[in-house]
Amino acid sequence: MAELNKGDEPMDATPNVSEVDASGAAATESAAVEAIEAPVERGEPILQVRNLVKHFPLTQGIVLKRQIGAVKAVDGISFDLYQGETLGIVGESGCGKSTVAKLLMLLEKATAGEVYYKGQDITRLSGRALKAVRRNIQMVFQDPYTSLNPRMTVGDIIGEPYEIHPEAAPKGDRRRKVQDLLDVVGLNPEYINRYPHQFSGGQRQRIGIARGLALNPEIIICDEPVSALDVSVQAQVINLMEKLQDEFNLSYLFIAHDLSIVRHISDRVGVMYLGKMAEIGTDQQIYDHPTHPYTQALLSAVPVPDPEAREGRERIILTGDVPSPANPPSGCRFRTRCWKAQDKCSTEVPLLAVPERFKGADTPAAHESACHFAEEKDVVHAA
Amino acid sequence: MPLLEVRDLHVEFHTRDGVAKAVNGVSYSVDAGETLAVLGESGSGKSVTAQAIMGILDIPPGKITGGEILFQGRDLLKLKEDERRKVRGAEMAMIFQDALSSLNPVLSVGDQLGEMFVVHRGMSKKDAKAKAVELMDRVRIPAAKERVGQYPHQFSGGMRQRIMIAMAMALEPALIIADEPTTALDVTVQAQVMDLLAELQQEFHMGLILITHDLGVVADVADKIAVMYAGRIVEHAPVHDIYKAPAHPYTRGLLDSIPRLDQKGEELYAIKGLPPNLMAIPPGCAFNPRCPRAQDICRTDEPPLFRVTEDGARRSACHFWRETLRDA
Secondary structure (H helix, E strand, O other), rough: OOOOOOOOOOOOOOOOOOOOOOOOOOHHHHHHHHHHOOOOOOEEEEEEEEEEEEEEEEEEEEOOOOOEEEEEEEEEEEEOOOOOOOOEEEEEOOOOHHHHHHHOOOOOOOOOEEEEEEEEHHOOOOOHHHHHHHEEEEEOOOOOOOOOOOOOHHHHHHHHHHHHOOHOOOOOHHHHHHHHHHHHHOOOHHHHHOOOOOHHHHHHHHHHHHHOOOOOOEEEEEOOOOOOOOOHHHHHHHHHHHHHHHHHEEEEEEEOOOHHHHHHOOEEEEEOOOOEEEEEEEEHHHHHHOOOHHHHHHHHHOOOOOOOHHHOOOOOOOOOOOOOOOOOOOOOOOOHEEEOOOHHHHHHOOEEEHHHHHHHOOOOOOOOOOOOOOOOOOOOOOO | OOOOOEEEEEEEEEEEOOOEEEEEEEEEEEOOOOEEEEEEEEEOOOOHHHHHHHHOOOOOOOEEEEEEEEEOEEHHHHHHHHHHHHHHHOOOEEEEEHHHHHOOOOHHHHHHHHHHHHHHHOOOHHHHHHHHHHHHHHOOOOOOOOOOOOOHOOOOHHHHHHHHHHHHHHOOOOOEEOOOOOOOOOOHHHHHHHHHHHHHHHOOOOEEEEEEEOHHHHHOOOEEEEEEEOOEEEEEHHHHHHOOOOOOHHHHHHHOOOOOOOOOOHHHOOOOOOOOOOOOOOOOOOOOOHHHOOOOHHHHHHOEEEOOOOOOOOEEOOOOOHHHHHHH
């Protein structure tokens, strides 16, 4: 993915939205479906998120509900997902990374902002066009125990997407398709009539992945897909996901809190903090040349399985907890835990952009970072 | 004499489907001021061993079928329940993974911390409350005086885990067992909590048994490591040695299967297959069906814990530990 040149184009530019004729909704819908079904070149943006916002209202009272505030779970984030790449999203609990997944899956309605899939704003689609989008964007969930219906056989679970999208597989062909999928994810096709409880955690996660693949999607959103698995099984599932990406030409949005796994699988990585994107860049830019203090603290806190490397690494121990997203700090959201914070940080919201000092410079530090005092610091390698 | 010595412990669970052999001859020891990390995946028996030491195993279905647990020279398994209760909490204490479900939601944290002093030390409620504030200060909970009357749900995950630590430390026990104490926490908070635990351990010169599946956390704090698989210790070593050159193929596989933070690696090594069913542990070495080195002897003879170093500080339960070590 080295040929992908990201971070140069300004994020606020609206992507090329295909012109639609205002006359006749049916014609509009057909045009949208056509756009959605058109292929995207490898390395071109397939999903473009612009200023996405999700506020969950906080209400008081039972009969007369008054809104007394809002949990700002996602508060204006923008990023691109390129065809064929893996974009990792990392952050601690409550940073909004899972809400982003739900918004992209249209499981939650965005408060504001747009999500362009091949130039179509999917937050505004309906009918046939929306159905076509849903077919192309699938999800793999964290918990392989609760995300599979215990009363359905594996065959029914993996084949269920065909009930909603019958055009994907004719009825007589479904059983064979499901068996193919089981084979693809490394399970014995003869297990088709078994129930989820007859499988281990890693095997169940494979079933979840097979279900995600059933409709031959272009994008898979993975929300903590391996964090419930044992170490020895984690590696099996990660390797499988990498193999499938090559085989089916998939784009992954990979959400996780384990920074080592995210580095391993991702081409680019975005770091979220309290509903905002703090820093985004290639895996090398983020891990070897982080410029945002939060990224630096996060990376430095990861315990590495090597006692000697550990002794040479600088550790930044943050004080306090993440503030409540219902009442985030003014200005920069990280300032309450940041050792660099100045007056400016409490008054001015830092924008996600290549920092002035690195602009135009040929250095890996020249990537987007939302900090007034962005500065490169290596916290991952032993000094 | 070590502070705690577990000798050839066996624990079984009798279930409707059969007998699950959860712990099959585990021996380890911890000295005062020392940290032993017990590493293993789910079902390896690491937590069951800890529960047997603490005397909180559910019996039945659990059953201790053999072995000794010597704590300061006394065999805990021979004590009567009321004697055992005096040891628990006062002389050894445990920190659990999930602080929210380990704390009582309808009692204030001050009451729960103070209870330790009321029950074990016979203090008055007022004195106990003062002690609770002191403890909360000690684990760096801001505004302890104001927050002592609050309930567990009013604290963040990191603070609840600090309260758990405070409760375990309350009576200054000689031994603390921490079962996955930071698994539920975010990485920045995990670092805070592990630092606090290490600091308190130093201060009170306690023995610490840290049970975890995270090879990274272990590298940070442990003095020695016991790696468990299918209810047995497969490798035992000082912390530096095991990361530099593991002497058991299972440890090797675990280390190779975690991605690195400091560089982008190639395809991950994956240990093939699944951990064994504890009701049908394979004969010979339990790891043999998944082991790249397995030979006929591995399928028939159960390997003892061979001495890798003269003093026995390093041990490996592999017939081919020499070869494993050489190829490391």
